[in-house]
Amino acid sequence: MTQFEVRNELITNEKLDDLEELGRKQSSESSTSSTESEPLDGGRRAWATAFGSFLVQFCGYGYLNSFGVYEDFYTRIYLTNQPPSAISWIGALNSFLVANLTLISGLLYDRGWFYQLMVVGSSLQALSLFMLSFAKPGQFYLIFMVQGVLSGIGMGLMYGPSMAVISQHFSKRRTLIMALVASGSPLGAIIHPIMLNHLLNGTVGFARGVRASAGLVSALLLIACLFMRTRVLSTSTPSASYSAVARKCSREVPFILMTAGILLCQIGILFPVFYLQLDSIKHGIDVHFSFYTLVIMNAACVIGRCTAGIIAAYSGLLNLTIASTLACSALIISMIALTKISSVIVIGIAYGYVYGVYIAALVPLVTVLTPDLSELGARMGICFAFTSFGGLLGGPISGALLSSQYRWLIPSLFSGFICLTGSSIFVVMRLIIYPRR
Structure with a gap:
């Protein structure tokens, strides 16, 4: 081998070594960046x-x-x-x-x-x-x-x-x-x-x-x-615009029915949250005990939220939503019979539990009806923007029906039946979705 060939071979080997070292650096940098862009899960x-x-x-x-x-x-x-x-x-x-x-x-x-x-x-x-x-x-x-x-x-x-x-x-x-x-x-x-x-x-x-x-x-x-x-996360796809997602949602019957059902339920479902303590006091139940009515209801709500996911795995998410809203409507109407401490405890525990189940099912229900998860945030925003009007109107309407004479029969029946109407829309939604599947 001549001196010129030896020199060329040495130069070539040095270039290969440099390329390998550069490749290792790029690989290390890319793995580091991918690690930084992914949640550490703890x-x-x-x-x-x-x-x-x-x-x-x-x-x-x-x-x-x-x-x-x-x-x-x-x-x-x-x-x-x-x-x-x-x-x-x-x-x-x-x-x-x-x-x-x-x-x-x-x-x-x-x-x-x-x-x-x-x-x-x-x-x-x-x-x-x-x-x-x-x-x-x-x-x-x-x-x-x-x-x-x-x-x-x-x-x-x-x-x-x-x-x-x-x-x-x-x-x-x-x-x-x-x-x-x-x-x-x-x-x-x-x-x-x-x-x-x-x-x-x-x-x-x-x-x-x-x-x-x-x-x-x-x-x-x-x-x-x-x-x-x-943390700085790199997203491969841009977030969907509200206008594009809104056009899609307006053509999806199940999504429209879900939004309408939640809207109607929200009108009536907050009646016990706003008025259970006042209802208890006005019916002559001990004031000091009445102060704990919301505590009892919200303690049961914690259990309802925690167990909703377990129950949904067996019953199905939509079936669980229907059952919880039906139970809420029945318990709201049963507030007519609220006269003793025992009735307050039963209604508070039962309603708190099914109300917690209903709240826990809302976001997963929107997720189920979202074919492209990159649109999930926009769909949740659109759905809750409409359904929030139910919470805005529910309390004042119930208060107007209650009036200064505290006629508990009328607002209890109204809130219960409006919640029942929302539950029936979920039933129609189920009849439409399951035959398609």
């Missing part, structure tokens, strides 16, 4: 984020589901110049804003505004409660704007992003972790009513009682903001 940051999201649910929907305490206190003591229907608009608008603002907060979350949404939302909720403590008896419009509007905006900015951020940290255990995070809502609806009833109706009074509640909520939301963190 870790300190992931569990801290899950705990922070749990606290957001505890202070968000957990506090909202305690509005029955305020409804009772405002009706009997603080806003006696207003009928129950007007007072119920406070909680109804609060619930409406939480659901509808998910359309806005979801888009902002997709664009990387998670931390801003958490800080602004938690600040608004804490500010609304502190401002509420300065309201005087009879100042309905101030309470309406502060507790109904300002608090609803704060909760609405946090609710959707606090649940969506879980998907960045968990993959295989995502459903389980989301269920645990969502349990913060009924758990908060157990703790907050006990605290509020003892503060508002005790020696503390409204102003200092609401400030103490605001202090607790503010501290928990501060911890949540400090704990929650996001």
